[in-house]
Amino acid sequence: MAGDVEENRRLLSAPELPECEGPKLKAFPYRDSRITWIEWINPIIDESTSGGEGYVFKVEINSRIYALKVFKFSNPSQYRIALGPMPKRPVTDAELGFHTDPFYAECRAYAQIETRRRIQGLKRKDIANCYGFMVLTREDEEVLAEYGIDLWCDIPLDDEYRIRAEGSPARALVKEYIEEDVEMDEKTRKHILATIKWMNRNKILINDIYPRNFKGGYLLDLGSSWTKPHCLWQNTSRQTLIAVLTADVVRFEEMVEEMGFGTGRSLRSRPALSEYI
Known part of the structure; x- marks a missing residue:
């Protein structure tokens, strides 16, 4: 998200996102329905668990239970240095935001997964x-404030x-x-x-493999992922x-191995790089 408040509102009213080349995720079919907030799933316990890109809640929408990930705001310009002094091709601020903002990174990864x-x-x-x-209402944002959550906390x-975009709607993904x-x-x-390995072969790099990002044998967090085409992938x-x-x-x-399980066999039989490129 790299525009001002009105531009961000326009973007988030779209039927699919993001507005750039590559995969696009559709809006939640019931995004105008009321959210019943049940439980904060990943509350901050200490500095090491404050991590990340957003906050996950157990919610009810239209009598069905979901996990709702509400995303912090981030300034995509922090990633421009990773492009290097002479990138292979020019990268606009909008493209950088659509590729690196964790909200859009997850939109692109999940859209790619669905398509493939x-x-x-x-x-x-x-x-x-x-x-x-989906976009949260003012009422929903007040609920977050009652939990002590500030979605702008990572930006001075x-x-x-922040001066240009604060007041933009809060973004969320509705997950299983x-x-x-x-x-x-x-x-x-x-x-x-x-x-x-399937995700890597299908042009998605996860970039965030930690125990906290798995539950029930499933990967739950793709906020750091690169989905091709990706400006950092193409300029690395x-x-x-x-x-x-x-x-x-x-x-x-x-x-x-750190969890006390594993043989290391896969490390000796990694796929050829040609499978990923």
């Missing part, structure tokens, strides 16, 4: 469902983008609510690893790209 599954005729579910995006008060978690066993490890040096393109698999195997 449909094209490939896949019926087995590997990733928790995302049902679309005197930041030019996963009630139960599962133990990490061999079956679950293989299932998650296969999912990660080959040497760096080699590391980036294998990082998801490597980090997953490191994660299961």
Whole structure:
């Protein structure tokens, strides 16, 4: 999100997002329905868990339970340095925002997942469902304020983008609510690893493999993902790209080893880079 308040309101009223080349996620079909806020799923316990890109709630919409991820605002200009002093091609502020803002990053990743599954005729579910995006009402934002949540907390008060855009509607994704978690066993490890490799082959780099981002054997967080076409992917040096393109698999195997489970076998049989590019 890189515009002023009115431009951001216009964007979020669209039937699908983002307005750039590549995959687009559709709006939640019932985005005008009232939200019943039930529980804050990931409350901040300490500095190490404040992480991230947003806040997840258990909610009810039209008598159905969902997980609602409400996104913080971020200034996409922080990623411009990653393009380097001489990018391979010019990147507009709007494109940078659509590719790197965690809200839009998730929109693009979930849209790509839906498209590739449909094209490939896949019926087995590997990733928790995302049902679309929605905008929160003023009443909903007041609920967040009662929880002590400030969606602008990561941007300084005197930041030019914040001055221009504060007051923009709060953005959220409506996702499948996963009630139960599962133990990490061999079956679950293989299932998650296969999912990660499938996403990589289908031009999605997750870039955020941590235990907190998995539940019930499903990956839940794609806010740091790169979905091709992506301005950082296209402007990264080959040497760096080699590391980036294998990082998801490597980090997953490191994660299961740290959890006291895993054999490291996948590290010795990583897919060829040609599968990712």
